[in-house]
Amino acid sequence: MTTIDRLVGAGVDRIDGPAKVRGTAAYAYEQDPGEPIAHLAVVQSTVNRGRITRLDPSRAEAMTGVLAVLTPANAPRLAGDLASDLPVLQSPEVHYQGQVVAAVVAETSEIAKAAVGGVVVEYAAEVPDVVLSADRDDLYAPEKVMAGFDTDSVIGDVDGALAAAAVTVDATYETPAQHNNPIEMHASMARWDGDSLTLWDANQGPHTIVSDLVKGFALEPGQVRVISPYVGGAFGSKAFTHPNQMLAAMAARVVGRTVVFELTRQQMFSLVGHRTPTIQRIRLGADPEGRLTAISHEVVEHTSKISEFAEQTATATRVLYAAANRRTTHRLARLDVPPPTIMRAPGETPGMFALESAMDELAVALGIDPVELRIRNEPAEDPERHVPWSSRHLVECLRTGAERFGWAGRDPRPRMRTEGRWLVGTGVAAATYPTRRRKADCRISVDGRGRYVVEIDGSDIGTGAWTTLSQIAADALGVGLDAVELRIGDSRLPRAGGAGGSTGLASWGSAVVLTARDLRRRLEEQYGGQLPADGLVVDGGVGGESPHAKTHSMHAFGAHFVEVRVDRDTGEVRVPRATSVYDGGTIVNAKTARSQFLGGFSMGISMALHEESQIDARLGHYVNHDLAEYHIATNADIGELDISWLDEPDELANEIGLKGIGEIGITGAAAAVANAYWHATGLRIRDLPITPGKYFRELGLT
């Protein structure tokens, strides 16, 4: 690199911070379209499968202030082969409960919501099929699982090795359906000017949304602009287009003015995806010294009837530990549920709960310290691809974490420590998440006075990209932060992939660095290092994966150490303290990175103890569809978090040496909690979340 690292690494305050704390940063719903806004509210199907037999909007249409009621009978036809649930109001068929069957547009939000009750809908419905089980006879193997991974991987003779192993673990773990639930509900505001559409929208990458709108409304890419400067969290649910963007655009076209659609919290449970439930059987075989001879990880999960979403649940098992004989499989059931989607570390999050719980069970069976067991199974190279690691420091994470947490001298026996009525235990688990990079374009312009404008369609969903990308740009340009103006979150800007798969900063940052280098080279070569009076504009970017991705295995790693307390009278669980150490490559901003890590880890605690979308097997809906009943961790649920990282840039991963840190924190976290829970109580809970009810179940008292 030709620049000196001045800003990268520093704990720079968020550039968008002052506006966010005061509430003046405008999120999608809060943008000013320049004209009065009409409000949209939706009627949702109350059945899971069937068809609409009667739909009478007349009472709603007659209400004062109602501008239009869109139904499958009158809604504009969408073009193209839109996937999944995007062909909104295009047919009377119903595929999941909560599907939009009509939409009301009105002068105010109060009127729109009230008018929903004025639309009469009747259905011919079939009995819903919504319950996942491992013994369903309709499980099938998808062609591929998410992110292009193979559905199965089979190496060696797993069954033979298990039969011959000195010690084995064979256990089934379950994780429930979960909902992303960013605090900002999905919102889309659409305005048409002739045949050009502007959409202010809550999403993780404007370009992704543009392509679906272009398809659906048969437009040219230049005719759609999606603007999303601030996004109130996403965690995957805002990665792809959902019915809300389609509906807002359709309705705005029908009523001829700006229309906004903000989902209700309840609608967040049916219209924008969820994490599939999983049933995972893990079998481990080891020799008496704890060296794994066989790993088998078989996953059963669900998808919807109208889309195949195959979560890559077992893929972390393909990289984490050495073993000569290995098998991972994914099987799906197509159910009458809304389309599932990605949710923070899709795959790794539920998968690592199972694998890392099983490793703890193996450590217990062997009588080996669980930290040591992991270290003994550290693979020298990627155990399935047989290529070297670009960098891997899991062992250092484990050792450093053990040190910081005070792991040494831990009595391995369960239920040995109490404080008052609390049963106290500690647990450990590893974390891992792939490092990838996507294609990204970038434009940097400089004026004669040395002001740089960096443009790229990245997005900041809370990751800190406004700040970190500015830091990277300033360093790459060799200037101070105040000389750089960053523009992100607008599809008019040079194309880039969305914030997802922890690829954001790796991709956008690389594009910025490469473009900046190009700009500096041209200044040098063409202008003798001087700024031309009328400025210079350079378009550049990065082509996609690192050139080393084919020859190396690239992953972030980490280790979590957790203390858990369980009230012996009530089974209530607390996590008073935890230590996590990460190998995340270059840390661009010490402040925002720490937030990413602790946010991910805290969401893992939330998953371990609280989160569960409860479906009614007969009526077919998610019953606890709000934030009073779908529990996420509150402030009181999160204790002292000791977050740190190794300072180990990954030179092969990308131009900055970073590994992507948005998701690593949640992986393994739930297992660390469950393992500590076992240590505290002697009870092994293999189905999340770990509730007081399950404490009594495991005690045999229910």
Place this chain on the structure above:
Amino acid sequence: MDTEITLRVDGAAHPLTVDTRTTLLDALRERLRNTSPKKGCDHGQCGACTVLLDGRRVNSCLVLAVTVDDAEVTTSNGLAADGQPHRLHRSFVEHDAFQCGYCTPGQVCSAAGMLAEAQAGWPSHVTADLDAEDVDLTDAEIRERMSGNLCRCAAYANIVPAVAAVAAVEGVRR
């Protein structure tokens, strides 16, 4: 049913016509375009809409606008007197006590209201001695008292020190 009211928000009076069904939150966001308070659930379950109503923190999504036409409403933006950031604003930025920022104005208002409650000697669920004269805002106290504000980015571990720093300055943390 339309009704005339006057909303006093962040020091300015706004005469306006609202539907009796309009909540304070929607009156602020949709009528006055004051989008400092956020909507995260519309049912009192997340705290994103927290404002100060006559100095007390409330969930503005469950308050009907017609019921407050005689009250003073303060949003997080309104805490910035004369455009100067409030101490809580500075402390939140300094401690990186947020990520996406969507729950944040509600957290800030909640913290402001909570500090006043502590100053008045109000106990909380985790206060061991209900009869104690003064409140000491320990980390546990802050966590409990701030639990009406959900943060899905889970900035909790930074919100606590951000509030603690201000509590110390205000004399409610030893």
Place this chain on the structure above:
Amino acid sequence: MREFRYERADDVDGAVALLAADPDGAFLGGGTNLVDLMKLGVATPDLLVDVRQLTSVEVTGLPDGGLRIGAAVPNADLAADRRVRERFPVLAQALLSGASGQLRNRATTGGNLLQRTRCGYFTDVTKPCNKRAPGSGCGALEGVHRNHAILGQTLDGPGACVATHPSDMAVALVALDAVVQVVGPDGERGIPIRELHRLPDDDPSRDTTLRHGELITAVDVPVLGFASRYRKARERASFAFALVSVAAALRVEDGVVADVRLALGGVAHAPWRATAAEAALRGQPATEEAFGAAADAELAAATPLRDNGFKVPLARNLVVRSLLDLVEVAR
């Protein structure tokens, strides 16, 4: 939300008269439950009579050392009241364990008592629920009911309902033998709080014995004179409804239970006064064994559902622990 008129009466009688004249009208307290339910379409009043500035916001002393709590006293203020904290810690603790700081600031004493169940079928107008839509069935009975009742439910027939009453405050008040003062079209009356909330019997649509138009003006709490406490078990550390809660008060003399009050929350359609346990305890030694036997005596009547059987041992443990803690306090 249905359209409605909004009125502020000049006095209590005026408010009562307004509502008496309108069968679809409702009183509005803090609105933290009513407005919530109106948004969901569960409550559809055509008139709201705002009573927040009508009933008292004061807590005043009663001659016997008890307290009179104005119906409009916010939950937060009640919990912070020095007299409540000293004389009725069970009440302060119950309030502080409920909802959030923001909600407690707005919620009123009267409204808290009359808040409705959090059953997920009740709050979803597209689902069967005998409480909301009599005769439509009970969605929870065979559905998602982890946090539903284990005692006093109606398990079949058109009155089937297995919902719980969600209030923490009410559980404490039931243990304290509070009296609810109301003014109605037919005049004033005082309702012992144990007679306010009802079990579903054959009509779960009625949560309480209040008649339409009756306004709660105050709640009287008679003097207690011995130690009390509230303990709530829930699925997260804060801002969650009770799985099970216990309001307990205990007076021990010479190692023997001289007086005891026990009420359970989260177990029934009404705050559950544990009379069987109380009877079993009076005159018994104040030991863990006796406490356990008393809890068992109460819970013998439990009829848990498919997924909430854990509430039985949980309630037992909470009763035992709360009483043991009170013995400890008395030492």
